Amino acid sequence: MRSAPALRVLLLLLTLAVSLLLTPVQAGGPTPSGSASDPIPGSSYALAQAAPFNRPSHYPLSQRPDPRRYRPHADWIGRLILPGAEETGREPGDWVWIEIEHAPATARGLEGQVLRLGWVDQPELKELVERVSTDVRFTPAALKIEKQGNLLPRRLDGRRKVGPLQSLAGARPNDDLIVQLEKVQLEPRPDGSTQLRIGEPPVQISGRYVGLVRILGPVPGEKERFRVRHWNPERHDFSGPTDVVRVPQQPRDRYGRWISTPLGLITNPVGRQGWYLYGAPDAEGTFTAQALRPRALHQLRPEAILPAGREGIPYILRGNWADTPQQRGRLRRVLLEPSAATGPLAEHWRPGERALLIHSFGGIGGPGGERISGATVTGHFAFGDARVVSDAITGEPRFDLHYHQIYANNPNGIVAGTQDWTAFSGDLQRGWMGSRPISDVVIKLQPFDDLTVDGQELSLLRELAIQAEVLMARYRSGDGSGVSTVTPSTSCVQDSSQALFIAIDRLRRRVEADPGLRGWLAEHPQESSSLAFLKLASLARSLDDLLTPFGTVRADWRHNAEVVAGERFMRGETGLDALLSWRSMLPRRAHDDMARVFLQHGAGIWFLRTNQLAGGDTTIEPLAPTLLLGQIPPLSTLLRRLSDALFAPLGPTALARSLAILAAYAALALSLGWRSGFLTPWRLEAIGPALRAAPRLMLMPALGEELLFRVALMPHPLEGGSIASSAAWGALSVGLFVLYHPLAAMVWYPPGRGVFRDRRFLVQCTLLGVACVLAYGTTGSLWPPVLLHGLAVTLWLWGLGGGRGCEGRRRPRRDP
Structure with missing residues (x-):
């Protein structure tokens, strides 16, 4: 339900x-x-x-860093290049060019070559390509959002059957998407060249090489160049060779903000455990960082x-x-x-x-x-x-x-x-x-x-x-x-x-x-x-x-x-x-x-x-x-609790719990009420008036009071409070619920002054409050306590003698 x-x-x-x-x-x-x-x-x-x-042109492939200080970021690394429309017209299918920036030792001769990249022939990958391949034709809305400063795949406009590789290569205008390849297969082509096929979608990465360093300080007179000391794998500390690296200050974005800045790198305590620098040497051989990762962040500590x-x-x-x-x-x-x-x-x-x-x-x-x-x-x-x-x-x-x-x-x-x-x-x-x-x-x-x-x-x-x-x-x-x-x-x-x-x-x-x-x-x-x-x-x-x-x-x-x-x-x-x-x-x-x-x-x-x-x-x-x-934390908390309580699913377990609570409450409340004389035996002629009054009573007091005393006041079960905490909030909810009634009679509801201060009523009110707290706490839904509350009030007023204690209420007709 x-x-x-x-x-x-x-x-x-x-x-x-x-x-x-x-x-x-x-x-x-x-x-x-x-x-x-x-x-x-x-x-x-x-x-x-x-x-x-x-x-990419800033990092010549001919420049290689010292392998004792820097390692390749991955086995297979390349720069995707979108083929021309004429090329894909001659050779249909989802393929692109890739400039190999790094390859395993067994394929080192491919580095620097531009090769064709396609998919391994597997049913799973074939289905992926077929499901997403689509003709691309920009709508007027595309032109509109492009004018707002958003980057669109302009080179794909007008192409047919664009697949996932081509949409990836054509996403930016400058063929600058660097990817890591996994499950690579090499395959000869009829023209004598080699093509690559992959068994997994490419993963976007930054930087061809990676080194682990501790930043020592800036190079005198320089804002972007830093002296660093490398990790020593033999001693497992930062006692390796020193180096000079560049961590460039990025231009401000269109909002005038820096996406990143080298400011604070030296003084940040996170750097004590080192920074991974991802990048490559520039034309002068200076290692330039394109991405940073704090070593401490991903340690299993x-x-x-x-x-x-x-x-x-x-x-x-x-x-x-x-x-x-x-x-x-x-x-x-x-x-x-x-x-x-x-x-x-x-x-x-x-x-x-x-x-x-x-x-x-x-x-x-x-x-x-x-x-x-x-x-x-x-x-x-x-x-x-x-x-x-x-x-x-x-x-x-x-x-x-x-x-x-x-x-x-x-x-x-x-x-x-x-x-x-x-x-x-x-x-x-x-x-x-x-x-x-x-x-x-x-x-x-x-x-x-x-x-x-x-x-x-x-x-x-x-x-x-x-x-x-x-x-x-x-x-x-x-x-x-x-x-x-x-x-x-x-x-x-x-x-x-x-x-x-x-x-x-x-x-x-x-x-x-x-x-x-x-x-x-x-x-x-x-x-x-x-x-x-x-x-x-x-x-x-x-x-x-x-x-x-x-x-x-x-x-x-x-x-x-x-x-x-x-x-x-x-x-x-x-x-x-x-x-x-x-x-x-x-x-x-x-x-x-x-x-x-x-x-x-x-x-x-x-x-x-x-x-x-x-x-x-x-x-x-x-x-x-x-x-x-x-x-606005109070409002946000109320909205969350309200949505959780209104729309909590009510499965068989929740319904069973609600019925059990209702049965236990009814047995105890009726027994105490009849024994004390507060409740009278049920009269069959009250069924009609009770049914007519039920919708109004379900709204108020049932819905209104449950929203206040349960939903707004108590943490929702999804908030994960302890049993002790839940019991404390439940006790507060019941206490305020009981106190509310004599206060209401005193301040704004004079017809209830007689009954709302009656100790027997307050006992019944306490039992109802406890039952509603249990129903809400065990189901997480507003509706079980609302129905329980509304049913109790309706039966009390129109069949169990409650109407005679509240002046101004319509009383059930009695036999002469």
Whole structure:
């Protein structure tokens, strides 16, 4: 059973409010508004390209750094080049050119060559290409948002059957997208050249090489050149050779802000454990950083380990983003460990382990920051993939993070697609590490990652990556229109949620369509893989409740889950679409709720938080993403509690609990009431008047008082309070509820003076308050306590003698 449809109107109003918040940036990206000053014409990408160090030509492939100090960022690295329309006309299909910037030792001779790049012939990849390949023809809306300073894939306009590789290579105008390739196969071509085929979509990265250094200080008289000391792998400390590197100051963006700055690098305490510098030597041989990553951030060394059962949900909802402005320039690592976990940390997070990544970032405050509309910092949301790897330089285990960035048209040149941490967070030209607070949540739950049942792999993590690739490719081409905009129903968070929904749906269909697999599960219920499958199925049901809170799937999500080659995707455009997935409207809500669901299913969770590293720009400050009206905490808390209480799903368990509470309350209240003489025996002739009065009494006092004394006053069960805390709030709720009645009789309701001060009434009121607290606390829904409250008042007034104690009320007729 789901919530009453009539009350969806309230949430629709909230949807419209979010629409107004997002309207200023429908074409500009995920932030809630413009900036503190009007933007200058053109894109931030064009301004950044004016600096030579932001162009690939600044880093000749012939220049190689000292291999004792710098390692390749990946085995296969290349620069994507979009083939001309004539070339793709002669050779149809989804392929591009790639300039090989680095290759493994066995293929070192390919470095510097421009080769053809295509896909391995696999059914999964073939389906991906067919589902997203589309003709591209810019609409008038595309031209409009381009004039607003957003970067569009101009070179794709007019092309036919643009696939995911071509939309990636053509996303920016200057063929400057650097990628890492995985599962590479070499294949000879008829003309004698070599072509590359890949078994995984390319991953965007920054920097060909990486070194680990401690920054010693600036070169005298220089603002961008620094003396550094390298890591010594033999002594496992920073006693290696010294070097001079360049960390360039980026041009200001179109809003007059620095996306990153070397200011603060030397004094930031984070740097004591070292910085990874990603980049390459320039023409003069000076290593120039294109991305930075603090070594401390991704180490498997939490600053705090919290018990998930007791402190998990409060940390997710409040602790993770607490005091964000005061944390500028700092990072924090916190691990929520499930109670079932035992043994050393290293046993649970070993190299090779994979996990789900949930990413969010906040806003830019301060004098040089963004305007905040409607007291709400919307922020951004993405899923991703986290792996535990052995670091190539230190040998220590660390996290390697890849994001599935579903990203709209924007002025910065950020391209929707799978991105390494260095390309999205750490990049100096367009990464957000230096200007926004970032939360990366790493979630390990084994059945989510890799489950084999009867020889079949059921990996929700893998399926999510595939469906995210589909949507990211659609965003790059605007699904053929060139336009990818942000609305309450179509956004980074809504479409990331859509990818998760489709992944769950497709896995579920695989199981349903395979009678042999279902039969094996039925015949082997105690096998470890069967138990793991049940755990995955339980998680999927909880995610269903989160993604489709009314139990109704959005029409566009359902359609897109079934799209085949040649069909167009549907795009949600209406307030109803947003309403049907309202928990996915705001990034902060989705970020917190997703983490909560996985925590409740026994996941171990890391929180990796940065706050404007290195924090050298004092004109800006980090702002946490918020819920609606989040910068007015009391109102924001009330709105969250109200939405949670109104639309909590009522399943069989919740209904059973409610009926049990009703039965216990009725037995106790009637027994005490009849024994004390406060209640009279039920009179059958009162049924008609009671039915007529019930709707009015359900509104007031039932609905009104439950909204006040339960929803507004008590923390919602989803807020994760302890039993002691919940009991204390419940006691306060009951106490104020009881006190309210004699106070009401004294101040504004004179007809109740007689009965509301009667001790017998106050006992009944206490019992009702306790029953309503229990009903609300065990179901999380407003409706069980409202129905219980309304039923109790109606029966008391019209059948159990209550009407005779309240002067001015209509009394039931009595026999002469």
